[in-house]
Amino acid sequence: MKIVTVNASASYDVLIENGLLQNCKDYLAPFVSGKTAAIVSDDRVAPLYLKGVKEQLEDLGCKVVSFVFPNGEKSKTIETYGEILGFLAQNGLTRRDVIIALGGGVVGDMAGFAAATYLRGVDYIQIPTTLLSMVDSSVGGKTAIDLPAGKNLVGAFYQPKLVLCDPQTLSTLPQEIFADGMAEVIKYGMICDEGLLSILKEGVSGRIDEIIFRCVAIKRDIVSRDERETGERKLLNFGHSIGHAVEKCSNFEISHGRCVGIGMAILTRSFVNRGLCEKACETALEELLKQYHLDDSCDFSADQLVSAMGADKKRMGKAIDLIIPTGLGKTAIEKTPMDALYAIVFAGL
Ligand code: GLY
Numbered sequence: 001m002k003i004v005t006v007n008a009s010a011s012y013d014v015l016i017e018n019g020l021l022q023n024c025k026d027y028l029a030p031f032v033s034g035k036t037a038a039i040v041s042d043d044r045v046a047p048l049y050l051k052g053v054k055e056q057l058e059d060l061g062c063k064v065v066s067f068v069f070p071n072g073e074k075s076k077t078i079e080t081y082g083e084i085l086g087f088l089a090q091n092g093l094t095r096r097d098v099i100i101a102l103g104g105g106v107v108g109d110m111a112g113f114a115a116a117t118y119l120r121g122v123d124y125i126q127i128p129t130t131l132l133s134m135v136d137s138s139v140g141g142k143t144a145i146d147l148p149a150g151k152n153l154v155g156a157f158y159q160p161k162l163v164l165c166d167p168q169t170l171s172t173l174p175q176e177i178f179a180d181g182m183a184e185v186i187k188y189g190m191i192c193d194e195g196l197l198s199i200l201k202e203g204v205s206g207r208i209d210e211i212i213f214r215c216v217a218i219k220r221d222i223v224s225r226d227e228r229e230t231g232e233r234k235l236l237n238f239g240h241s242i243g244h245a246v247e248k249c250s251n252f253e254i255s256h257g258r259c260v261g262i263g264m265a266i267l268t269r270s271f272v273n274r275g276l277c278e279k280a281c282e283t284a285l286e287e288l289l290k291q292y293h294l295d296d297s298c299d300f301s302a303d304q305l306v307s308a309m310g311a312d313k314k315r316m317g318k319a320i321d322l323i324i325p326t327g328l329g330k331t332a333i334e335k336t337p338m339d340a341l342y343a344i345v346f347a348g349l
Contacts, residue, residue, distance in 0.1 A: 002213040006139060006220045008227040010159040014139055014216050016209055020166035021049060021127070025056035031125060031161050036097040037062045038088055040111035044071040045103040045129050048172055053102055053127065065091045069110075073252040076106050076146045078154070084114045098123045098161075104130035104177070105137040105256065109152070112143030116158035126160045129169040131181025131208075132257050135188070135215035136236075138163050140223040150311035151244045157228055165216075167209045175293065180257030182292035183239075183264075188215045190264060190285060191235045194329030200288055234333050237314065238323040239264030242345065245308035249300045261289050265296035266305075268325045270348030277325045284328060302346040309341060 001017040015027055037057045041050055046068045057064045067087045069075045088099070099122060101111035108126050115124035126138035144155025170178060182204075189196035196214055204211055219236065226233040243263030246254060254262075268285050271277035289296045314320055315338065322336045322344070336344070 002209060004139075004213065004216045004220050006159070007224045008141060008159050009157075010141075010161075012159060012161055012163065014163040014165065014220075016134075016165040016167065016212050016216070018166065018168045018209065020164055021052060021169060023056075024053065024127070024164055024166075025060055027162065027164060028057065028125065029060055031123065032057060032060055032062050032098050032100075034061045035063075036091065036093055037064050037100055038091065038093055038097065039064065039066040039100045039102050040084060040107060040114065041066065041068050041102040042071040042075070042104075042107050043068055045107065049102060049127075049129065049169065053100070057100075065093075071106075073106055073146070073247070073256065076110055076144075078145060078147065081110060081114060081145045084110060085118055088114065088118050093118070093122065095119050095122055098125060100125045100127060101138070101160075102127045102129065103133070104128065105133045108133050108138050109142070109144050109155070112141075112158060112160065113145055113155055116143050116156040121158065123161045124158075126163040128163065128165055130173060131170055131178055131212075132184050133181075134165045134167070134170075134212050135181060136184045136219065138165075139216055139219050140233075140236075141227065150308075150313065151247060153311070153313055165212055167212060170208060176255070176258075179293040180255045183257035183261035183289070183294050185211060185215055186285070186288050186292065186294075187236075187238050187260060187264060188218050189288075189329060190268075190281075190325065191238050191323070191331045192329060193218060197284055197288065197329060201284075201291070231333070234314070234321050235323055235331055237321075238325075238331055239267060241309055241312050241314060241320060241322060242266050242305060244312060245305040246298050246300060248308040248311070249304050250298075254298070258294055261294040262296065262298050265289060266298075266345060266348035267322070268348070270344050271325055273347045278327060281325050281328055297349065302342055302349060305345050306341045310338070
């Protein structure tokens with residue numbers, strides 16, 4: 001088993017092992033025994049894994065209740081969040097009980113935000129079942145829901161008690177959902193790990209748990225130094241400002257990871273085209289995106305994208321912190337006036 005210990009405002013382990021879900025009770029026991037466990041999942045993941053996890057929790061003497069909502073970003077709303085809170089209250093969940101997020105990024109964000117706010121905070125455990133949630137969203141304590149005005153506009157930093165990653169669950173993922181996670185993996189390589197880019201070029205077959213471990217270890221290091229994203233953690237947003245704009249312009253029809261891939265590509269091309277970054281960065285990124293069945297462009301105009309970026313939560317008044325590529329496996333944070341965005345995006349389309 002691979003273990004990454006995150007030391008932020010709370011300390012917790014991320015456990016990575018094939019088959020972990022089948023014997024997760026040993027690892028869950030210290031956090032759940034004898035408590036009520038509220039599993040939050042979606043209708044794609046629940047038919048696959050809910051019964052197994054529930055039975056193991058019951059073996060530990062838990063009362064188990066479960067809330068299942070429709071899969072996808074369109075569920076990440078204030079309405080679904082309200083339904084989860086109502087469900088927790090109806091089932092009498094108390095401060096000594098625990099919420100378990102079983103699913104991908106949307107489930108983790110929603111269950112985590114419910115945990116952060118219900119009764120001013122109850123414990124929660126992340127059991128991510130997609131590559132994207134294993135390498136990124138289940139670790140680091142970002143929880144959120146979307147508003148019609150934009151993505152993740154309401155949320156909290158709230159660390160889980162435990163994260164259980166079973167790479168075997170990736171075998172049931174549709175190819176496009178696996179690709180979605182690969183965009184975040186490529187992001188880690190682009191921001192700070194040229195070695196990871198080389199591994200990705202060779203292929204991930206048989207190496208996925210090593211790759212998850214490597215990404216989580218990068219995130220652990222960054223989050224332990226900057227939990228609340230006042231500085232270095234912003235690097236993890238590479239490709240996200242434009243990516244979120246693509247997501248919004250597509251009415252969330254294009255998935256998050258795919259949009260992050262497009263965002264990284266537009267930004268990198270822009271910096272290369274304006275002579276501010278070496279061409280090798282663009283070439284490596286575009287080749288990896290292609291290799292992992294991701295896109296490097298979209299049909300939206302610079303006007304549409306920049307207008308959608310106006311609602312980005314990372315905007316600070318008239319400026320936004322853009323994460324810019326400075327070399328292969330290297331990025332920097334650059335405060336960028338909002339009125340400079342059009343030229344930057346246009347140069348990368
Ligand atoms: N997904 C970026 C972060 O957790 O900071």
